Amino acid sequence: MTRRSVVSYTLESCIRCMKCIKACPTSALSMENDRVIVDSRRCINCGRCIRSCHNRGILAQGSTxxxxxxxxxxxxxxxxxxxxxxxxxxxxxxxxxxxxxxxxxxxxxxxxxxxxxxxxxxxxxxxxxxxxxxxxxxxxxxxxxxxxxxxxxxxxxxxxxxxxxxxxxxxxxxxxxxxxxxxxxxxxxxxxxxxxxxxxxxxxxxxxxxxxxxxxxxxxxxxxxxxxxxxxxxxxxxxxxxxxxxxxxxxxxxxxxxxxxxxxxxxxxxxxxxxxxxxxxxxxxxxxxxxxxxxxxxxxxxxxxxxxxxxxxxxxxxxxxxxxxxxxKTDEDTRSFMERTMFFKNVNEELERLPGFDCSACGMQTCRVMAEEIVKGNRKEEDCRVLKTLKEKADDDQRSD
Ligand code: SF4
Ligand code: SF4
Ligand code: SF4
Structure with missing residues (x-):
């Protein structure tokens, strides 16, 4: 069963340093449109993101x-x-x-x-x-x-x-x-x-x-x-x-x-x-x-x-x-063995095309997480800022030749 993550995000306190995203052991955090997004299916409520943030951007609150x-x-x-x-x-x-x-x-x-x-x-x-x-x-x-x-x-x-x-x-x-x-x-x-x-x-x-x-x-x-x-x-x-x-x-x-x-x-x-x-x-x-x-x-x-x-x-x-x-009891993965195998094959192929810097500039924790999101159709290769910069530089070099 999927339960909601206990982690909540405070936009006003966030300086977008990405420390929380880097600290998460299950890649449950990402940044989209300048806000941190929590994926409840991945979050294990370990609290590492809370401790990594020095701005109280991430909190876990109880009842009152x-x-x-x-x-x-x-x-x-x-x-x-x-x-x-x-x-x-x-x-x-x-x-x-x-x-x-x-x-x-x-x-x-x-x-x-x-x-x-x-x-x-x-x-x-x-x-x-x-x-x-x-x-x-x-x-x-x-x-x-x-x-x-x-x-x-x-x-x-x-x-x-x-x-x-x-x-x-x-x-x-x-x-x-x-x-x-x-x-x-x-x-x-x-x-x-x-x-x-x-x-x-x-x-x-x-x-x-x-x-x-x-x-x-x-x-x-x-x-x-x-x-x-x-x-x-x-x-x-x-x-x-x-x-x-x-x-x-x-x-x-x-x-x-x-x-x-x-x-x-x-x-x-x-x-x-x-x-x-x-x-x-x-x-x-x-x-x-x-x-x-x-x-x-x-x-x-x-x-x-x-x-x-x-x-x-x-x-x-x-x-x-x-x-x-x-x-x-957990969420059943309804995909067939073949579908799962294809998914991992596609992710690995996508990963080959990404630079492998794991820099999080795209908002994802690592290039692998980004590759998974591209294969799922949630992101595009153009969202990789490093690829974009490399391509722009190659275009500039070509023009100056
Ligand atoms: S660590 Fe805190 S300030 Fe930095 S991105 Fe995460 S929530 Fe924002
Ligand atoms: S509580 Fe743990 S698993 Fe959940 S988002 Fe924070 S670091 Fe990731
Ligand atoms: S911006 Fe590109 S290189 Fe950096 S983590 Fe994302 S996919 Fe990898």
Missing amino acids: LEDIKSYEYTVCMVPGALINHCGSREEVEELFYAIRMLGFDEVVDITDCTARQMEEAQLMADSADDVTFISSFCPVINRLIANRYKVLQESILPVNYDSEIAAKQIRQRLKDKKVGIFNLCECEAKLELAKFPYGNNEYECDHALSLTDMFPRIRKNMQKGRIPVSLCVKGLQSCNPVRIVQKDQYLIADGFDKVCAVLDMAEFGLLNQFRLLILYPCFNGCIGGHMLWGNSFLMTNNIDALSHGKTKGSSDVPFEYVYTEDFL
Whole structure:
């Protein structure tokens, strides 16, 4: 299924430097008529374009607190990545109070669901004989595989996102109320996992909130009160690659480039000795989420500090809440094998005619992307500025001879 990209473009802030277009790992951005265009089919919501732009030309926005008013009762889910920001239990309790002061009726810690997600993945991997599974908890990884490593798609574990496991549980518990479920998101990718603001109605969670937007308000409300919490230690640990229980049959990698290197190898069957690839595109895992404001190295130490005190086990939600087939559903390529082969042949031939500078002057990330667009009929060879300049120069030279 195609979902909308969470990335939005602000024309007024853009100086047309093309940095975002160059930064995109899936060539989802291009420039047309002096504006950046986002191709939702290619975008994996990794947020690299946002970080590459120094002018706030590219943003990822969530729902607003105004949306609270649409419900009779509201619940805000707090991920382990945010909890790990706190250096003590007292601070976590203050954080929950500060979040409730934003206007929610209830604030729920979802570390038990994060733990369940990881436990299920490890259980399946431990009982597998000669299969290599890939963790499913990051939407960037799932989208990246669907986009670039289709052959690995069947290796993604059918284990649901922790926010979805938690939201299903909340909806079941509050089924008599008109409940609105909000998720605080530590990264751009998680903004996708809700009905609003991007219209992804298949999710159980209603609204995704950006922690970048919520941070100033939460900070203002700190040290004003406390709500008692009992955390799930395994869930807190699952947010960081260093704190996960390591086994020889698991390969754990963090950071976008490292993850791509792992997937490149997996695609060619070079990692078949492993039963589970646990992949985090963010450096230091979810505690390195780009919408968080702290230092992820310090947060790694917080995990140990928070492991003492009242704790809870992993979520006991029913089996059908935990498993999903959604990761495997993507847009079907309806072209026949012959049509696809012809397309690639035509693209390669077109590429031979282009200069190969990959300069992006045409608005495309590389000459290959430009060649694809020419073959699709969306651009013309004359749109290549280098070719045009070379031709003009050749004409001038001919005239002066
Ligand atoms: S990085 Fe992209 S959005 Fe930002 S100013 Fe440059 S072209 Fe515009
Ligand atoms: S979020 Fe990632 S994939 Fe999407 S446009 Fe930006 S850089 Fe490209
Ligand atoms: S050489 Fe031409 S086709 Fe290639 S990126 Fe530059 S302008 Fe685009």
